[in-house]
Amino acid sequence: MFSVFADYARLFRAGWTLSRRDALIPHEFAHLAPAPVRMIGALSRIGANRKGRPGERLAHAFERLGPAYVKLGQFMATRPDIIGFEMAGDLGRLQDKMPPFSEDAARREIEAAFGKPVDVLFEEFSPPIAAASIAQAHKARLKDGRKVAVKILRPRIEQKAGDEFRAFSRAAHNLEGLSKTIRRMEPVKFVETLKAAAAIELDLRMEAGAASELAEDLADEPKTRVPEVIWPFTARRILTVEWIDGTPMGDLAALNARGIDRKALAKLVIHVFLKQALHTGFFHADMHQGNLIVDNEGRLALVDFGIMGRLDENTRNVFAEIIYGFITRDYARTAEVHFTAGYVPPGHSVEAFAQALRAVGEPLQGRNAAQVDMSRVLQQLFDVTALFDMHLRPELVLLQRTMVTVEGVARSLDPEIDMWAAATPVVKDYVNKAIGPMAQAEKLKTATAKAIEIAPKIPHYVETIGKAAELYAAQGPAPRIDHKDRPARAALWAVAGAALILAAAILLQ
Ligand SMILES: Nc1ncnc2c1ncn2[C@@H]1O[C@H](COP(=O)(O)OP(=O)(O)O)[C@@H](O)[C@H]1O
Ligand SMILES: [Mg+2]
Numbered sequence: 001m002f003s004v005f006a007d008y009a010r011l012f013r014a015g016w017t018l019s020r021r022d023a024l025i026p027h028e029f030a031h032l033a034p035a036p037v038r039m040i041g042a043l044s045r046i047g048a049n050r051k052g053r054p055g056e057r058l059a060h061a062f063e064r065l066g067p068a069y070v071k072l073g074q075f076m077a078t079r080p081d082i083i084g085f086e087m088a089g090d091l092g093r094l095q096d097k098m099p100p101f102s103e104d105a106a107r108r109e110i111e112a113a114f115g116k117p118v119d120v121l122f123e124e125f126s127p128p129i130a131a132a133s134i135a136q137a138h139k140a141r142l143k144d145g146r147k148v149a150v151k152i153l154r155p156r157i158e159q160k161a162g163d164e165f166r167a168f169s170r171a172a173h174n175l176e177g178l179s180k181t182i183r184r185m186e187p188v189k190f191v192e193t194l195k196a197a198a199a200i201e202l203d204l205r206m207e208a209g210a211a212s213e214l215a216e217d218l219a220d221e222p223k224t225r226v227p228e229v230i231w232p233f234t235a236r237r238i239l240t241v242e243w244i245d246g247t248p249m250g251d252l253a254a255l256n257a258r259g260i261d262r263k264a265l266a267k268l269v270i271h272v273f274l275k276q277a278l279h280t281g282f283f284h285a286d287m288h289q290g291n292l293i294v295d296n297e298g299r300l301a302l303v304d305f306g307i308m309g310r311l312d313e314n315t316r317n318v319f320a321e322i323i324y325g326f327i328t329r330d331y332a333r334t335a336e337v338h339f340t341a342g343y344v345p346p347g348h349s350v351e352a353f354a355q356a357l358r359a360v361g362e363p364l365q366g367r368n369a370a371q372v373d374m375s376r377v378l379q380q381l382f383d384v385t386a387l388f389d390m391h392l393r394p395e396l397v398l399l400q401r402t403m404v405t406v407e408g409v410a411r412s413l414d415p416e417i418d419m420w421a422a423a424t425p426v427v428k429d430y431v432n433k434a435i436g437p438m439a440q441a442e443k444l445k446t447a448t449a450k451a452i453e454i455a456p457k458i459p460h461y462v463e464t465i466g467k468a469a470e471l472y473a474a475q476g477p478a479p480r481i482d483h484k485d486r487p488a489r490a491a492l493w494a495v496a497g498a499a500l501i502l503a504a505a506i507l508l509q
Contacts (some may be wrong), residue, residue, distance in 0.1 A: 055090025068164030147243035281311035
């Protein structure tokens, strides 16, 4: 009984905070609502701050409301198919900064986790150096002299988040009863998924696992670095990793002062991202400047493995295949393939699907990256997926969002960067590996194992990737950057983003 009351008190507080930013029933959308809701909206807007886009206002309100809402916002950002591309973009930029908790509280957490006081475990231990909604970081030194970063979950964050999520569940159940339209958006399932995602972030051993796996994946990349996990000082609420001395990526003045080659660094950022996404499919999905450090040897270090994405091989192949379809402008064939494979729900017209693809792809031909409005292209693709009843796969939306972030970081380092020239070597490497003799043998093995299920697709993949390889081979080992080719190449980055969204939709069966 008391918890019901507490839930509603929480929701009321949230409603109040949202209304102060006109993010409860934003005036931009109010006309879509029935009369009583419009009325409440009008009342809720009295004295509200209406500055900015609805998504920006929502992000502000979520930041004020705390960790569970910050998570909710980040999660909503992965569903542009529901909330629209612009709002997803605004929520994707949610700031996750909070005042730190005290050093004493941090020391108590460590003692509770390892059963010994901090001074026994560490040689030195600093005040907080950065604080976010779920955790904060400290700098420390181990007894053996190694410098480390110690990330500690906020005290009682699990209970607090749990309480908020219970209120979300209640709100979702109530909302579902209101109308069919809302029921179709599956708010209850949405909250369940959100809870599951948060549970992973609330167990820092999962983050340690991610750091360790990524370190292994990138071990053959001499210019990148992933801090080593210090396992004996890692627990559910504590993550300890090797400290990276260096310059934060956002500090351009300091990078310049060090004489860092910013153009090369920009290329490296793109390279590292694509390498993860294409080669293993396991990728850092939070590659903003704050999580990138240029170490003292000039290597690119990644930190913060709280949000990771995973793409299976099939997904990566379909991604490659769609890029290929856009490159060759063979929309009819691409559409045909997707129908045969059952990616688009039956009952739709192949020709109409090809037509929709053409409307996305043709305007991109012969334009460079600066001339292409990525967000418009993506919005159009979301429209296509809606027209053809395709669902978006969250991990691909996450990849697309990371791509936009990575592009932003690269551009801040080198405003003139040619994305495609930077991307070509990794993509080429992927294609080579995918059609190498070993890969073929593996594919056959898989085909035998899952014969009925996927065998019909295999020849098609081999053919597609083979053609793509021919195309790359024809271009020679180094990217050819003559005048005729350059705009098309640059536009490919945008096309890749577009392809990603389509792949996202197509793969959900
Ligand atoms: N291994 C490390 N070496 C140096 N600085 C680090 C390291 N890990 C984290 N930091 C610093 O601490 C900040 C917060 O850590 P991070 O893991 O990103 O936490 P959060 O998930 O709260 O963003 C980072 O932005 C970075 O400045
Ligand atoms: Mg971070």
